[in-house]
Amino acid sequence: MNPIKMALMMSAATLLVACGGGSNESREAQIEKTAQKHGVDADVELDSSGEIAKVEIKRGDQRIGQGLKLPSGFPDDVSIPDGWNVIHTTPAAQDGFMVQAMTGASVDDVLSSIRTNLQSAGWNEVAFAEPAPTMKQLGFEKDGRMTNVNLIIPGDGNVSVQLITMPKP
Numbered sequence: 151m152n153p154i155k156m157a158l159m160m161s162a163a164t165l166l167v168a169c170g171g172g173s174n175e176s177r178e179a180q181i182e183k184t185a186q187k188h189g190v191d192a193d194v195e196l197d198s199s200g201e202i203a204k205v206e207i208k209r210g211d212q213r214i215g216q217g218l219k220l221p222s223g224f225p226d227d228v229s230i231p232d233g234w235n236v237i238h239t240t241p242a243a244q245d246g247f248m249v250q251a252m253t254g255a256s257v258d259d260v261l262s263s264i265r266t267n268l269q270s271a272g273w274n275e276v277a278f279a280e281p282a283p284t285m286k287q288l289g290f291e292k293d294g295r296m297t298n299v300n301l302i303i304p305g306d307g308n309v310s311v312q313l314i315t316m317p318k319p
Contacts, residue, residue: 174200212240221247227271228297228315231255231263246316253309257286257301260309264288264299273297294318 174196185192190207193215197203206215213221218236224247230236231253238250253260265275268290277289286301297315304310 174198212238214238220249223247224249225295225315227268227273227292228313229267229271230313231260231267234311242314242316244316244319246314249313251311251313253311254307255309257303257309260301260311261286261288264311268297291318 177200178194178196181194182192185194185207191209193204193206193208194202195204204215204217206213206218211221214237216235216237218239220230220236221239221241230249230251233255234251234253236249236251238248240248242248255263265288269275271292273290273292275288276291277287279287281287284303284305286303288299288301290297290299294317295315296318297313299314300312302310302312
């Protein structure tokens with residue numbers, strides 16, 4: 151998706167929300183219609199105060215936004231910890247999935263929750279690396295499948311998590 155189009159669409163959405171007027175449903179429809187005029191397939195939800203609670207941009211099987219759900223077919227034994235804000239999902243190689251999320255949890259808490267969730271579901275940790283001071287990588291295997299987790303720590307109190315799960319090549 152063209153980043154300029156996306157920025158314009160989000161700016162238009164913000165202006166529509168700020169202007170108010172009408173029910174949340176009609177305002178959501180206005181935002182979605184404006185996005186569609188720019189070639190963007192979007193699903194917008196406003197909260198009870200009329201602020202944007204969720205935006206989901208759709209491009210084929212890809213989803214970009216805030217508070218996204220895991221895609222259909224995502225493995226049940228790869229759980230995403232509570233409190234993670236899923237911002238991107240897309241298919242990965244070999245019928246796999248890639249999920250990107252943000253969390254305000256500490257790096258130690260993120261590592262602990264990933265390990266606890268995956269190991270309690272039968273996954274074995276097979277790799278851990280710190281290729282840079284602001285990056286950590288974990289690898290897990292189970293039943294001919296692999297799950298790799300990359301943590302990026304930007305220093306703003308958040309942690310960006312990228313999780314890829316697929317059959318082992």
